[in-house]
Amino acid sequence: MSYTEAKRAYALLGVDTDAAIEKLMTVPLALHCWQGDDVHGFDADPDTPLTGGIQTTGNYPGRARTPEELMADIDKVISLVPGQVKLNLHASYAIFDEENGGWVDRDKLEPKHFKKWVDFCKARGIGCDFNPTFFSHPKCDPLTLSSPNEKTRKFWIDHGRACIRISQYLADELKTPCVMNIWTGDGFKDIPADRIGPRRRYKESIDAILAEPFDKQKVFPCVESKVFGIGVESYTVGSAEWCLKYAAGRDDCICLLDNGHYHPTELVSDKISSILLYDEKMALHLTRGIRWDSDHAVLLDDESKEICKEVVRCGIDRVFLALDFFDASINRIAAWTTGFRSVQKALLLALLEPHEALTRLQDAGERTELLVRQEELKTLPFGEVWGEYCRRCQKPQDGQWFAEIRQYEKEILSKRG
Numbered sequence: 001m002s003y004t005e006a007k008r009a010y011a012l013l014g015v016d017t018d019a020a021i022e023k024l025m026t027v028p029l030a031l032h033c034w035q036g037d038d039v040h041g042f043d044a045d046p047d048t049p050l051t052g053g054i055q056t057t058g059n060y061p062g063r064a065r066t067p068e069e070l071m072a073d074i075d076k077v078i079s080l081v082p083g084q085v086k087l088n089l090h091a092s093y094a095i096f097d098e099e100n101g102g103w104v105d106r107d108k109l110e111p112k113h114f115k116k117w118v119d120f121c122k123a124r125g126i127g128c129d130f131n132p133t134f135f136s137h138p139k140c141d142p143l144t145l146s147s148p149n150e151k152t153r154k155f156w157i158d159h160g161r162a163c164i165r166i167s168q169y170l171a172d173e174l175k176t177p178c179v180m181n182i183w184t185g186d187g188f189k190d191i192p193a194d195r196i197g198p199r200r201r202y203k204e205s206i207d208a209i210l211a212e213p214f215d216k217q218k219v220f221p222c223v224e225s226k227v228f229g230i231g232v233e234s235y236t237v238g239s240a241e242w243c244l245k246y247a248a249g250r251d252d253c254i255c256l257l258d259n260g261h262y263h264p265t266e267l268v269s270d271k272i273s274s275i276l277l278y279d280e281k282m283a284l285h286l287t288r289g290i291r292w293d294s295d296h297a298v299l300l301d302d303e304s305k306e307i308c309k310e311v312v313r314c315g316i317d318r319v320f321l322a323l324d325f326f327d328a329s330i331n332r333i334a335a336w337t338t339g340f341r342s343v344q345k346a347l348l349l350a351l352l353e354p355h356e357a358l359t360r361l362q363d364a365g366e367r368t369e370l371l372v373r374q375e376e377l378k379t380l381p382f383g384e385v386w387g388e389y390c391r392r393c394q395k396p397q398d399g400q401w402f403a404e405i406r407q408y409e410k411e412i413l414s415k416r417g
């Protein structure tokens with residue numbers, strides 16, 4: 001079947017495939033730098049363990065060890081994915097060199113430590129999101145923003161404020177909004193004696209971070225909740241309720257939902273509409289948790305499709321989309337590329353849904369026909385439309401890109417120690 005025939009098949013349902021393709025080409029999807037080096041970053045001793053309840057597993061060869069290697073790997077991914085890429089950096093990826101005065105601790109970070117990343121983004125015409133890094137650092141006691149220790153708290157508040165200034169710099173330089181996501185692994189392995197104290201300090205700390213001036217049209221701070229982490233099983237300070245209430249109480253902070261951060265039968269696809277009913281904007285971390293927040297690479301599975309449908313139905317321009325997974329057990333460039341392409345597919349599928357017609361069936365109480373029609377959509381010639389999308393983006397088709405990764409592995413990754 002050709003694209004023209006597929007276009008006709010969708011048109012019979014009132015769906016304009018060209019419009020869907022054109023729309024998707026304008027939607028930014030943030031590519032997380034941390035899949036390339038197993039969340040190590042460049043600001044700490046390479047032996048510092050990953051803390052905060054997150055973990056990478058596997059030791060597939062070829063991890064990026066320097067900014068240059070990571071940039072080369074990101075370029076490889078960009079060459080293999082259709083759609084509008086935005087970079088997503090963590091503060092721990094600051095680049096220190098003689099020109100900018102060398103290493104500083106996280107509370108002293110400045111925009112100049114991200115100048116090379118800005119140059120990288122400018123040269124590729126892409127924007128950049130940002131994340132303060134509240135984990136894998138000696139000043140996690142193990143709490144950060146919720147610590148009872150004033151010195152610890154001050155250090156991390158100063159880090160957060162520095163990150164606001166860096167986010168503003170990224171937004172200004174790249175002329176694209178910058179989403180600044182606050183996530184910490186603060187919590188307890190075992191049953192706490194005091195639950196409200198850490199949550200009060202968490203609120204006060206984030207209030208202090210957001211007291212740093214920034215342009216609300218350009219910098220979008222958000223709070224990411226979590227249910228638990230490995231080693232942090234009993235209590236998480238920044239729980240779902242904490243984050244929802246915190247963001248609701250301010251006009252300069254939005255919610256970020258990571259679909260790995262809920263109980264396994266709880267679905268993020270069902271949460272989006274409740275948030276967007278009240279808030280103009282929200283953010284998502286797209287991941288794939290298997291049994292826990294395992295951060296496997298995103299696939300075109302049912303929940304990814306359902307999340308993207310909700311994003312499109314509620315307003316694709318209201319949701320900041322980002323990837324967040326890290327698999328160290330397979331070729332990292334392939335993990336990144338698979339995840340990015342899978343989300344693109346899920347978004348395109350969602351844009352091809354005859355949403356109004358289905359809503360009419362629902363509202364008319366035609367539940368039988370709704371079920372039948374929804375099921376029939378699954379065998380429409382989506383592959384042809386996806387192929388046309390890749391062509392128009394001048395990116396490889398399915399079946400073509402993996403050979404390039406094999407080649408890159410042979411020539412570049414396998415030579416890394």
Ligand code: RNT
Pocket residue numbers: 034039054131183224226258285293324
């Ligand atoms: C951890 C959160 C958080 C991190 C990144 C590295 O569970 O999902 O978003 O994955 O900040």
Ligand code: ZN
Pocket residue numbers: 224258285324
């Ligand atoms: Zn996340």
